[in-house]
Amino acid sequence: MTQLEARLRALPAFPAELPVLEAAGLPEDPNRLFAEWLDAAIASGARQPHAMDFVTVREDGMPIGRTLIVKDIDEDGYHFSTHRTSKKGAELANNSRASMVFFWRESGRQVRISGVVVPLSEEASQRDWEARPSYTGAPNPDWQRYALRPVEFEFMQAREDRQHTRIEYLHDGTAWSHGPVQTPAG
């Protein structure tokens, strides 16, 4: 074992006290469960509970991730904003499928949301631009607010024994269904 590997293995993992995710009695709508988990993360005082890894797919098939902030959640989906001419902007213009991964380490919770990204209106984009702390009064025609419309969710609740609980929600175009994920988890 290298020295680095030994140091990494010795790092503390999940906290001893973890919430329990019961597979029975879950809401039919995954957005409700997400809202509960986001509320809990905000209430915990954790820094940037609204940050997530956002993954797009480049034209050559390479997945590309980076951290973004979720700005709102409504019937359009999970909002975020960025420059239209950024790498992610170009990737989204070419392939609108994307994934968001939220990780709240204090509670051992992770949520993966995948779906299709749509650009929101120019008005919504400029309102978002004007609300930024760096706004100096000049409009930014490159700024774009987007929403990811989910078609899949996977909720993971870590457990001390590493038998993590994972629940998948799938949308078939009409309604959500959910159930436990059977593939192995770490």
Ligand SMILES: Cc1cc2nc3c(=O)[nH]c(=O)nc-3n(C[C@H](O)[C@H](O)[C@H](O)COP(=O)(O)O)c2cc1C
């Ligand atoms: C905590 C955190 C939050 C961020 N939030 C945003 C954001 O909301 N919008 C954005 O465009 N970039 C944000 N960034 C920067 C992006 O991660 C990324 O570096 C930048 O947008 C360029 O990405 P791209 O070259 O893949 O398009 C954030 C970075 C961090 C670390």
